[in-house]
Amino acid sequence: MISPRILCMLLMTCSSWKGVMSLDREACMPIRLSPSRQDSLPDIETLRTHRGLPGKAGGIGPVGPQGAQGPRGLPGTCACDPSEIAQIHVFLGNITAKLESLIALHHYALKVDQCDHMPCKNGGTCINDGNSYICNCTDGYEGHDCSIRIQCVVPSAPNNGTITRESGQLVPYKENITYRCNDRHVVAYQVNNFLVATCQKTKQWTKDAPVCVVDDCNSDSCSGRGTCINQIGRTICECDEGYEGSDCSVQNNPCDLSPCGQKGICVWEKGMNYTCRCHAGYHGKNCEINIASDCVRAVGMEDGRVGNNDITASRSHSSYPPHKARLRQTGGWLSSYPPQRDEWLQVDLKTSTTVVAVATQGYGGHWTTSYKIAHGFTGNDLQIIQNNQGQDLVFQGNRDHNSVVRNNFPAPVTARYFRLLVQTWYGTGQYRAALRVEYYTC
């Protein structure tokens, strides 16, 4: 059986006519015996009854049942009476088969494939295009059969510069040449003293030969605030962000860019970076941190990461010692009776920690209704958080013994010790100050 993707060609030798006939693509479609199919070869009976005109070569085209004219304007005739066919040779690439008769053809599926003889060179892909073919060349080749290598001509070296290849040489597609400017010269309009150009499909280089100019830039050129570029006959400065002027000596006001947005006030002094004074509730270089929603990491009162020994108090009820003061846990710290203003509960976080908020709960019918927060690094240097009038800030505490009330600090506080100073507590008589506490970081 012959492969269906094979170029086919018939040589027929008839007594009345001799000729070489190329079967067109249609005729070389897989042969089916059904006479109603336009692209089926005529069966032997049809050929016999509709003999062709001697000398009128047309190939063995499809022949309709009546055989007068083939479809699509193809001559529907056989060039000679099959009975007169002496020999049929079928050429399949470089294999020649001699067929005994046309009947033998019926057993082969023949199909024209223009690409079968692999016409595309250098790895090109052949695409069958009906009666012809198209080569889809691999990168770097062109031409109908991809036999032409794409190359660029190396130009001449720039004045006061060199080139990595000899000028006039041919360099293949995708390869590079490097221009280099001589000592103390640079490529005009660039910072480098070299330039790489690549050969393109169009046979043009990606970059033209540079102009090499004497390097007139030095370390002082742009006040150290920009990049000095040599042009032809002069230098210019490309200033770093925040600077302008021909020598980049003028600092822009960084606050003009509103880095703090609506969340803080931008403050700037010449020669310095800006700072954002964040409004209450915001934190970060650009006040980008929303303390209420972004700062919810507990320091570890509730989950026990803060050790029992690191929680201390001024005076305690013996059954409700300081280490019971853990938010949302059963039990709580209770002051001694009667409590006094500034009774305190202190947490040692062991390392310097930036805390932004505190949350409290009461316990067992007792609670703390207002308090201050003091902080320090040694325990002997405690400072009380102040409001913006410079007075001690009094936080509103709990209104019942179980709800959690969180207070954000006006600004983040970095310290190791945090001491909560009770100011007022619920009730009189037998009531004490009670606390369960947690502190939060961002």
Ligand SMILES: *[C@@H]1O[C@H](CO)[C@@H](O)[C@H](O)[C@H]1NC(C)=O
């Ligand atoms: C032609 O013949 C050569 C050598 O016999 C063979 O390697 C090659 O595959 C043949 N080509 C075709 C198209 O049949």
Ligand SMILES: *[C@@H]1O[C@H](CO)[C@@H](O)[C@H](O)[C@H]1NC(C)=O
């Ligand atoms: C030619 O080859 C490229 C790369 O293999 C392919 O992306 C492209 O589709 C091909 N073109 C055609 C017309 O087949």
Ligand SMILES: *[C@@H]1O[C@H](CO)[C@@H](O)[C@H](O)[C@H]1NC(C)=O
């Ligand atoms: C190289 O540069 C010098 C100045 O640095 C100039 O006088 C000379 O003409 C240049 N050489 C060429 C070949 O252009």
Ligand SMILES: *[C@@H]1O[C@H](CO)[C@@H](O)[C@H](O)[C@H]1NC(C)=O
């Ligand atoms: C040519 O230069 C380009 C960048 O300039 C680089 O990406 C590429 O790898 C280089 N090609 C060769 C063959 O060196």
Ligand SMILES: *[C@@H]1O[C@H](CO)[C@@H](O)[C@H](O)[C@H]1NC(C)=O
């Ligand atoms: C100024 O602050 C901006 C924004 O944080 C930063 O990107 C820049 O590096 C700082 N510049 C200096 C000189 O500190």
